[in-house]
Amino acid sequence: MVVDIEQAVIEAILGGRMRPGTRLGESDLAELFDVSRTRVREAMMRLETRGIVQVLPRRGWFVVEPSADEARAAFHARRVIETGLLHMVSAMPASALAGLRRHVEIERAAIAGGDIGSSACLLGDFHIHLAEVCGNPLLTEILRDLTARTVLVSMLYQSRDDAAASNDDHVAILDALEAQDFPRAAALMAEHIDHVEAGLDLTLQPDRLAGLRELFITDAAGPAGAPPHGATDVAAALRPHPPAATPPGAILSQQPKDD
Amino acid sequence: MVVDIEQAVIEAILGGRMRPGTRLGESDLAELFDVSRTRVREAMMRLETRGIVQVLPRRGWFVVEPSADEARAAFHARRVIETGLLHMVSAMPASALAGLRRHVEIERAAIAGGDIGSSACLLGDFHIHLAEVCGNPLLTEILRDLTARTVLVSMLYQSRDDAAASNDDHVAILDALEAQDFPRAAALMAEHIDHVEAGLDLTLQPDRLAGLRELFITDAAGPAGAPPHGATDVAAALRPHPPAATPPGAILSQQPKDD
DNA sequence: CCCATCAGCCTTGTATGCAAGGGTTCATCT
């Protein structure tokens, strides 16, 4: 299904595996997912209308590289929606709160364990889950896409990333929700998103080489064998689970269709 | 361009010319816009990801007919975003206010003139313009799509439509904005959207024949000459300016929402 | 007379083929 490609790209972004500017060649993706270019184009166009990728005519599809203005707009939009959502909530079921508690606990563990990749992913997931339990699928969808954008922004402009502070913020928000103090939860959410945005340096020129640089840092042994097209390895990014030493020829093609 | 088709559909919906459930045949649109089916499919798929149309496999593309739950979700989303937006605004340029003042004046005139079609369109446009002057293109886009949805909802579930009251609400919101009392503006906005939603009867079975019924009411002279494809005339709906076949004054004023 | 079955048509679904345009590289000229 075409939704697989879309979802794979979104998840790769949310999981921090796919950087802004990554080229998504139609033929490459077609081969990777074992579908025709037609399906890939469908997925790309859907992702384009969701603001996740953009096309440069005759050049190719690329994961968006939000400008500073677009970055600010994305954070502003999240502030608007997430605080609006909390302001308007009138009650939250205990089960939902429990689920969110579990989530922040997992966050904490991942951060304590130093797992940068999955902790970033989990921190973003918190907001999506929070939207989910508010019961509006439209807003959940919108926030998922906005979160993907802000994750991309973070990759481009990140100057510091205080995951522990974010986790603390999440806990504080949950405390307010548990106390049924929704205005306070909304205020805390606004502050939290402010903190995250403040951790960026939007005056910075986007660091387009960050992905490549990381490759050299983390994998200094074999830098000569560069990926065929461009700086980032699309196949690796799209693979459901992070780096991992490449299993013998196990790309996405041999996964069952029903996923 | 493919964006033309997308935009034409959106505008036809916002303008109240295209009803929920309208079938959008690929070949028909291709002929209408003089493009190939490929381009039409692109547009449809983009509109599908925006939640405006849906595809029934091997059946065709249709303008969405939101269920009662989806209707509530759409209004809720608008409440969340529009109140959140106003809550977060810290200043509004005088020129923007002036533009909005002009807009509500035009609304008033259209309502006074009994121009049902364009007054409904203008009432929706107010919210989009308000979002626009808040300066966040992302949210503007999102609200445009949500507004299109709520317009469709209104067509399906409308029991009464107090355009004058909506216009009054808009004026009150503008007054609050002019007084720099943004929390009050947000509260008024929440009330306003509540009013609009309250004017619907979401327990009602959607009236799928409303479009056809209207055709017979307004055009009783020649009911035999039915539109070539299905109940609603896609070509007429997509045409930038309303009916045109009948003298301007007569039709629109005598459109009672019979219910 | 009514109902079931089947064939034809009309719809979307999907792949493939060709066209168009931009980048890169190599060769040639200054």
Place this chain on the structure above:
DNA sequence: AGATGAACCCTTGCATACAAGGCTGATGGG
């Protein structure tokens, strides 16, 4: 050597052809 131009290759853009499935209408049987 450097610059410039052209040819090639690789990319997306787009249309068309065919496949698959549902709906409708006709036809035959009960």
